[in-house]
Amino acid sequence: MNKLQKNIWFYIMLFLVPSILGYLIFSLLPMLSAFYLSFTSWDIIGGSPDWIGTENYVNIFKSNEFYRVFKNTFKFILMYIPTIMMSSFLLALLFDAKVKGVSGFRVLLFIPVLTSWVAGSLIWKSALNGQYGLVNNILSLIGIDGPGWLSDASWSMVSIVLVSVWKDIGFFSLIIFGGLRGIDRTIYEAAQIDGANRFQVLKEITFPLVTPTLFFVLITTMINSFQLFPQVMVMTGGGPLGSTQVIVERIYVYGFRYFNMGYAAALSIVLLTVIILVTIVQIKLQKKWVFYE
Amino acid sequence: MNKKLKLRSTLVLFILFMITLASLIPFLWMISTSLKNNQALMSIPIEWIPKKVSFESYITVLTELPFLKSTMNSLIVTLSSTILTLTSSSLAAFIFAKYDFKFKNILFVLFLTSMMIPIQVTGIPIFIILTKLGLNNSFAGVILPSVYNVFAIFLLRQYMKNISNEFIEAAYMDGANLFHVFFKIIIPMSIVPLTTLFVINFMGYWNDYFWPLIILTDPDKVTLPVLLSKLNTQYGTEYNTLMAGSLISMTPILVVYMFAQKYFIRGVQEGGIK
Numbered sequence: 001m002n003k004l005q006k007n008i009w010f011y012i013m014l015f016l017v018p019s020i021l022g023y024l025i026f027s028l029l030p031m032l033s034a035f036y037l038s039f040t041s042w043d044i045i046g047g048s049p050d051w052i053g054t055e056n057y058v059n060i061f062k063s064n065e066f067y068r069v070f071k072n073t074f075k076f077i078l079m080y081i082p083t084i085m086m087s088s089f090l091l092a093l094l095f096d097a098k099v100k101g102v103s104g105f106r107v108l109l110f111i112p113v114l115t116s117w118v119a120g121s122l123i124w125k126s127a128l129n130g131q132y133g134l135v136n137n138i139l140s141l142i143g144i145d146g147p148g149w150l151s152d153a154s155w156s157m158v159s160i161v162l163v164s165v166w167k168d169i170g171f172f173s174l175i176i177f178g179g180l181r182g183i184d185r186t187i188y189e190a191a192q193i194d195g196a197n198r199f200q201v202l203k204e205i206t207f208p209l210v211t212p213t214l215f216f217v218l219i220t221t222m223i224n225s226f227q228l229f230p231q232v233m234v235m236t237g238g239g240p241l242g243s244t245q246v247i248v249e250r251i252y253v254y255g256f257r258y259f260n261m262g263y264a265a266a267l268s269i270v271l272l273t274v275i276i277l278v279t280i281v282q283i284k285l286q287k288k289w290v291f292y293e
Numbered sequence: 294m295n296k297k298l299k300l301r302s303t304l305v306l307f308i309l310f311m312i313t314l315a316s317l318i319p320f321l322w323m324i325s326t327s328l329k330n331n332q333a334l335m336s337i338p339i340e341w342i343p344k345k346v347s348f349e350s351y352i353t354v355l356t357e358l359p360f361l362k363s364t365m366n367s368l369i370v371t372l373s374s375t376i377l378t379l380t381s382s383s384l385a386a387f388i389f390a391k392y393d394f395k396f397k398n399i400l401f402v403l404f405l406t407s408m409m410i411p412i413q414v415t416g417i418p419i420f421i422i423l424t425k426l427g428l429n430n431s432f433a434g435v436i437l438p439s440v441y442n443v444f445a446i447f448l449l450r451q452y453m454k455n456i457s458n459e460f461i462e463a464a465y466m467d468g469a470n471l472f473h474v475f476f477k478i479i480i481p482m483s484i485v486p487l488t489t490l491f492v493i494n495f496m497g498y499w500n501d502y503f504w505p506l507i508i509l510t511d512p513d514k515v516t517l518p519v520l521l522s523k524l525n526t527q528y529g530t531e532y533n534t535l536m537a538g539s540l541i542s543m544t545p546i547l548v549v550y551m552f553a554q555k556y557f558i559r560g561v562q563e564g565g566i567k
Contacts, residue, residue, distance in 0.1 A: 008392070011471035015388045018381035019404075022441025027407045030418035037417065044421070094309055099302045105309040107554050109316055114546050114557075116500035118518040119539040122525060123319045126326055126532040134322040137339050166316060171561060178562035227411050230502045230518075234525055248413045248503075255417050256507060268414040275409060 037265035044261050056266035069245050072157060076246070077225045079161040084221055085214065088169055092176035093202075106177075109170040117167065121234035124163040125150065128235075150236055153243035160231050160244055168224075172217050179213025180206065208291040215290045219282055226275050247271050327351070327536035334533055350533035351541075358520065359513060360541055367499060367516040368545070370432055374439035374498040375491060381440045383487065386449035387479050391461065408443045412503060420507055434508045435516075439498065445490050452486040453479060485563075492553070492560035499546055517542045 038056055040049035060066050091109070095102055112120060127134035128149035136146035149159040183206065191201050229248040232238060238245040238253075247267060255264030326334070330347035333340050354360055388394075389401060412419075419438060420429065428434035456479065464474050480487070502518045509515045515523070521542055528534045550557060 008471075009394070012388050012392055012394055015384040015471070015475075018440050019385035019446060020400075022381065022438070023404060023407065025422065026419055026438045026441050027410065027415060028403075030415035030422065031407075031410060033418035033421070034414055091312065094305055097301075097305045099305045101306055102309065105313050106558055108313050110550075110554070110557060110561075111320070111547075112316055113561075114496065114550055115543055116502070116518045116521070118500075118502055118521045118525075119542050122521065122535050122539045123323045125525075126536060127319050127322050129532070131337070132335065132339055132532075134319065166319070169316070174558065174561045181562070223409075223411070227413060229413075230522075234522060248411075251413050251416075252503075252507075261417055265417055268417065272410060272414045275411065279409060 034265045034268055037262055038269045039266075040262045042261045043259045045259060049262065052262070056263050057270075059263065060266055060270060065242070065245070065250070068242055069247055069250055072242075072244060073226060073228070073246050075157050076161060076164075076228060077222070079158065080164055080225060081218070081221055083161065083165050084168055084172060085217065087165065088172035088176050088217065089210075089214070091169060091173035092180055093206075095173065095177040096180045106174065110174070111170070112167050113170040115167070117230035118234055120167050121163055121231045124159070124166070125235045128159050128162075151240055153239075153241045156236050156240060156243045160228070160235065163231050163235065164228075168221070172221070175217060176210065176213055179210045182213075183209045211290045212292060215282075215286055219279065222278055222282065223275060226271060226278075323536045323540055326532050327540055329533045331531070331533065334531070347533075350531075350537040353534050354524075354537045354541060358524065358538070360520065360538070362513060363515055363517050363520040364542075364545060366432070366514060367518075370435050370505070370516055371495055371498040373432070373436045375494045377436060378439045378442045378445055378494050379487060379490060382442050382445035382490070383449050383480065383483065384475070386446045386453055387475055389446065389450045390453035390456075391458070404443050404446065412438075416503070416507060423508065429508055430510050430514065431508075432514070435505050438504070439494075442494070445494070448490060449483060449486055452483055456482050488556055489560040489563050492556050495549075496546070496557070 037049060039051060039053060041052045041055075042049035095106055115123075128136075130136055130146070130148035130151060133149070135149065139146040147155045149155050187205055187209075188201060191205055196204070227248050228246045229252070232244050232246055232249045233252075236244040238249050248271070251264050251267050251271070254260045254267065325340075325342055327350055328346045328348070329340065329343045330345065330349050333343050333345065333347070389397070423429050423434045423437070428437070460478050460482075461474050464478060469477070500518060501516075502522070505516045505519050506522070509519060512523075521538055524535060524538045
């Protein structure tokens with residue numbers, strides 16, 4: 001087809017220019033600069049970055065804070081990912097049940113998705129207040145004395161998980177529902193004729209066929225987990241006692257509050273390394289459970 | 294059999310109702326709290342529905358904070374970013390889908406791998422670059438990075454690949470150039486993925502927090518999520534004010550949703566099909 005058009009090269013370049021420039025200015029160059037900055041000390045305000053070698057990295061790995069931040073992130077992942085995967089899958093199954101009136105619930109359950117993280121976190125900050133909040137006052141109706149969700153270090157991360165699941169479930173259940181809809185209905189009919197019961201159909205047909213979508217959800221939720229930010233900033237500010245400090249919140253604090261750009265850049269390179277490693281592991285593991293036709 | 298089916302339907306609807314209720318109760322709480330005055334906020338036992346409805350907090354929010362200005366700012370930033378993303382991505386996707394050139398595959402792989410790099414990693418250098426260009430604290434600084442969006446390129450390319458070459462060849466025979474082909478054939482035939490992307494990106498840019506927080510410092514220029522987070526630091530425990538602000542900030546997107554919900558739902562659902 002190339003032959004049919006005169007000056008094809010000119011047009012190809014012209015069409016690609018916005019994206020290539022965007023890639024260079026907003027991805028490649030910043031990536032390399034972040035890497036360079038991570039070996040420097042710089043307060044952004046005056047002078048130029050001073051080369052200090054691996055000092056930032058040494059400081060990161062020597063600090064207790066770093067291990068606390070990672071422990072917090074893993075705590076989040078361990079609670080959030082199983083909860084969001086299972087609840088979204090179950091909800092998607094309900095959406096997929098051939099029942100009249102289901103679509104209305106889909107529309108309503110999407111409202112938290114539309115809400116900004118900041119507004120959603122504010123609502124929950126108010127709802128989780130130990131004394132005057134919605135949650136503890138509902139719990140007290142059934143005789144449970146609720147904890148100080150945001151003020152107690154052993155419950156603060158649970159609260160962050162709670163708001164994240166609330167906000168994300170409408171989105172991921174819809175994605176999985178899309179995957180369920182993509183399954184060829186004749187397979188179900190064939191299984192029914194063979195006398196398979198509902199549970200067998202779910203286990204042997206529905207689940208395997210929707211695993212590619214579940215894999216997509218797993219990768220996305222995992223990457224999101226490492227980028228946890230607005231919920232923490234709004235609801236706890238990293239506290240109490242550093243129990244909700246996470247890596248992006250630290251990058252923001254070091255970079256844009258303390259103006260310690262070199263240290264923040266080094267933290268961001270550590271973040272990137274972790275994301276890449278985790279994603280590679282997931283891609284390797286997918287052979288074990290993801291089913292491709 | 295019919296009875297069993299009916300029981301099943303009722304059960305499905307009942308569970309969905311309970312989940313939806315649980316997920317929407319916080320919004321009712323938001324409305325009720327926003328209508329309380331400062332005393333009612335601290336009354337024990339709590340007032341589920343305020344005994345005396347007060348619009349105090351709304352007046353505070355609307356008079357002491359530039360909420361309308363922020364709404365306009367958010368609208369400008371969101372629409373411009375979305376349109377920029379759709380334009381640059383559809384141009385690139387068309388080339389990736391239909392033409393061969395040297396280094397095409399390398400370029401595409403480079404693009405795809407850059408998808409893994411979060412904004413928080415590149416954020417500091419981009420901030421420095423934009424500052425050097427004098428674009429910090431400007432809408433352009435918030436909008437420009439959206440010129441590069443790999444997810445959009447990828448989704449559009451997958452779709453455009455399936456558009457038959459015959460249409461394009463026929464247009465060339467009639468003497469059209471690449472621009473004509475793009476605007477007269479490719480774009481009209483890609484309305485489905487473009488709508489999907491419009492919705493997903495609009496939502497994303499509207500609610501974006503990290504990037505505008507860093508770039509915009511002038512109180513007159515901040516977007517809604519940034520203004521709200523400032524409200525949070527300023528009015529820490531005055532929940533009625535915080536809830537009034539949250540409610541007002543949600544209104545514009547809820548209005549859009551009311552009219553275009555099927556595009557939102559369909560848009561996200563499409564994402565799960567491949």
